[in-house]
Amino acid sequence: MQSFSFQCPTEIVFGREAELEVAEKVRKYGGHRVFLVYGGGSVVKSGLLARVERCLTSSGLAFEVLGGVQPNPRLSLAREGVREALAIQADFILAVGGGSVIDTAKAIAHGVANPGTDIWDFWTGKVPLAKTTPVGAVLTIAAAGSETSDSAVLTNEELGKKAGLNSEYNRPAVAFLNPELTFTLPKRQIACGVCDILMHTLERYFTPVKGNSFTDLVAEALMKNVIDNARIAIVNRKDYDAMSEIMWCGSVSHNGFTELGRRKDFSVHKLGHELGGRFDVTHGASLTALWGSWARYVYEDDPERFARYAERLWGVDSGTAEERARAGIRRTEEFFRELDMPTNFTELGIGVQTEETIEYLADMCTGNGTKKVGYFHPMDKKTVMSIYRMANK
Numbered sequence: 001m002q003s004f005s006f007q008c009p010t011e012i013v014f015g016r017e018a019e020l021e022v023a024e025k026v027r028k029y030g031g032h033r034v035f036l037v038y039g040g041g042s043v044v045k046s047g048l049l050a051r052v053e054r055c056l057t058s059s060g061l062a063f064e065v066l067g068g069v070q071p072n073p074r075l076s077l078a079r080e081g082v083r084e085a086l087a088i089q090a091d092f093i094l095a096v097g098g099g100s101v102i103d104t105a106k107a108i109a110h111g112v113a114n115p116g117t118d119i120w121d122f123w124t125g126k127v128p129l130a131k132t133t134p135v136g137a138v139l140t141i142a143a144a145g146s147e148t149s150d151s152a153v154l155t156n157e158e159l160g161k162k163a164g165l166n167s168e169y170n171r172p173a174v175a176f177l178n179p180e181l182t183f184t185l186p187k188r189q190i191a192c193g194v195c196d197i198l199m200h201t202l203e204r205y206f207t208p209v210k211g212n213s214f215t216d217l218v219a220e221a222l223m224k225n226v227i228d229n230a231r232i233a234i235v236n237r238k239d240y241d242a243m244s245e246i247m248w249c250g251s252v253s254h255n256g257f258t259e260l261g262r263r264k265d266f267s268v269h270k271l272g273h274e275l276g277g278r279f280d281v282t283h284g285a286s287l288t289a290l291w292g293s294w295a296r297y298v299y300e301d302d303p304e305r306f307a308r309y310a311e312r313l314w315g316v317d318s319g320t321a322e323e324r325a326r327a328g329i330r331r332t333e334e335f336f337r338e339l340d341m342p343t344n345f346t347e348l349g350i351g352v353q354t355e356e357t358i359e360y361l362a363d364m365c366t367g368n369g370t371k372k373v374g375y376f377h378p379m380d381k382k383t384v385m386s387i388y389r390m391a392n393k
């Protein structure tokens, strides 16, 4: 087991009506003027936004609201949010929505705390992030795990580049997890969310670091639980218990707990982000479109690891290690299809790409061939192109 230091300071308020504690928690984390961020309108339609606003008003908290965050959230809207939040001297940023809204709120929080700096400079690493503003997240979809994660992903639409920023300053102060808020989700978003949750642990499970029994067992239990409850929630979208399990696993899957003692890989995420930046596809779908190709390319590095995964997750217990490994990959893709999720570019809706586009994506992913991607099987530009090609059907 590798050495580690782990702190996930986000306070979790979990359960029915969790969002009604919003004003109390804003005050607890020093907020007086709240800048509230939401997405394309689902929270207006459901009445959640009005409920949260009433909570703030009735406890005497001043606030301003910015809507319009799109999936694959844009840098330009985050910059606009920084300007507006600074204008009201906001001291607490409140996200009401999913990963895209929360990541925008994180970006605004960084901009408010560092008024002289263009926020994209934090994403490129040009300026190190050294302070931020407290963020709260009222979560409406179990997926990205941003409500507790140390990460925030933005798309710079001018560059067509989607990039993540990892920093402890990205951890929200408080997250409100009410599974009932997900009951308005379309089936497609539940499926994309479930696959993203699975992928956050899968991308930590496949690591060359040996000897992590506790972390392995936690990871396997989490993934199994998500699969079992996804099968319930996809049929009955208002099953409180199933969605509770998925929602809590979504947070734990990306708060770092399933990587303790090892180093995460996250190469499928990097390849997927390039598809998001170029084609504006849904994040979870970009991952399922690539995972099988990645897995088939790399499993021979450690067939025993893949065989263990096949056995623990999918009950595959016969055949050689290679046969079990391949069966586990197949079963994972069958699960994606069961949820109507794509396993290649055509199913993703972007069609078969030219060799030129494959090279463009690989260049974006590897800094024009100067960097390797991943850790289980560090991949250079040529390897990244091979994986894109395998999914390009």
Ligand code: NZQ
Pocket: 038, 039, 040, 041, 042, 043, 069, 070, 071, 072, 073, 097, 098, 099, 100, 101, 103, 140, 141, 142, 143, 144, 145, 146, 149, 150, 151, 152, 153, 181, 182, 183, 184, 185, 186, 189, 193, 196, 254, 269, 276, 283
């Ligand atoms: O915008 P609205 O109208 O709210 O609709 C959203 C959006 O269209 C809808 N939705 C959300 N909750 C709903 C709902 N519709 C009905 N009822 C509800 N209760 O769902 C759509 C997707 O929302 P989005 O916030 O984009 O979803 P998700 O949580 O999957 O976030 C995806 C973004 O997070 C990034 C992804 O790359 C992507 O940009 N990620 C962020 C991470 C992080 N910060 O730690 C890690 C992840 O790996 C991921 O990269």
Ligand code: ZN
Pocket: 144, 196, 199, 200, 269, 283
């Ligand atoms: Zn993800």
